[in-house]
Amino acid sequence: MKQELLDLVKEHGTPLFILDHKKIRENYQTFKKHLPRVQAYYAVKANSNQEIVKTLFEQGASFDVASYNEFMQVYEYLKSMKKSEKEFYIWDKIIFSNTIKDKETLRKINKYKPLVTFDNEAELKKILEYGNQAGLVLRLKVPDTGSQVEMSSKFGADPSDGLKLITQAFDMGLKVEGLSFHVGSQCGNFDNYTCALALTSELFTETRKQGYNLNLLDIGGGFPVPYDEHVPRFEQLATILNSEFERLFPKDIEIVAEPGRFMVATAAILVSEIIGKARRDGKVFYHINDGVYHTYSGVVYDHWVPNFHSFKGDEKKICAVVGPTCDSFDKITLSAELPETMELGDYIYTENIGAYSTASTTRFNGFEGAKIIHKY
DSSP states (O other), X not given: OHHHHHHHHHHHOSSEEEEEHHHXXXXXXXXXXXXXXXXXXXXXXXOOOHHHHHHHHHHTOEEEESSHXXXXXXXXXXXXXXXXXXXXXXXXXXXXXXXXXOHHHHHHHGGGOOEEEEOSXXXXXXXXXXXXXXXXXXXXXXXXXXXEEOOTTTSOBOGGGHHHHHHHXXXXXXXXXXXXXXXXXXXXXXXXXXXXXXXXXXXXXXXXXXXXXXXXXXXXXXXXXXXXXXXXXXXXXXXXXXXXXXXXXXXXXXXXXXXXXXHHGGGEXXXXXXXXXXXXXXXXXXXXXXXXXXXXXXXXXXXXXOOXXXXXXXXXXXXXXXXXXXXXXXXXXXXXXXXTTOOTTOEEEEESOOSSSGGGOOOGGGOOOOEEEEEO
């Protein structure tokens, strides 16, 4: 693998982001194999590269979009469809899972009768005015303890308010299709899922007693990616989920999910070049041509712990790896295990960097992001 990476660097330069579409397809098929009852809506925000959207579209995936621009990325592949097919696809395979949507987005998508989430009364009023053809999904606040990125502090209605909000929506002439939750991104605490499923099951039972025929359950994302050997296995979670689905939810309830990180995290490698080297307070600092304002943005926004690998097999020591900008905040890690013998012009690489990396890169200090190339 190392020689292949060096050959690509020789051809394309650095920083170089190598995206493996075979791995994306494998991840999608793994998800489908272990959760056969669940329809996978790829969370475009994890990595919005158009080629990823195309690959997953061709695999038969559905899509979770957070904005009109993300919606249009999927719409690109619907243009050749007949009007009825196009409208059915949008209705059946796209969900706007951002609980707060601007009025212009609602106005533009209203004709498609899309699925949209909500978690408060003010959003209901906005949907009524600008998107009243939509099918609604109430997002509930659930535990997210132990997840890499928590969600409950910003999103989700208290389950005790669920029936009231659903009743209010129907009284306004809107239609609530189902319930959703999100246990937090990169969830290592599977109790979050079992607790969330129990809460939603109770509310389904309660709403059906009131005559509301909700028939959709969206279990969000959070499915663990094997960044290291300590991460709980997805297969173990899938066994738990399948058992809980069977126990708690009737067969007529459709179950969907919003995997993002799971689909793309393990599908990319980044190769960077050492552009500076210094010893500071007894530690070797490697300055590379990528950083936290660029492909390593996940260190900041995603609480991600990066990995670094050398092309040299020398003894490893604790080193720092920092980015190219003039901001002292641009420290990727102060505890990378790397040889101290590397020099300017040498390369290092990072694995499993496909999610929440290029999606949130900037052009701070005028530095361009990594060049992206695709392996199919």
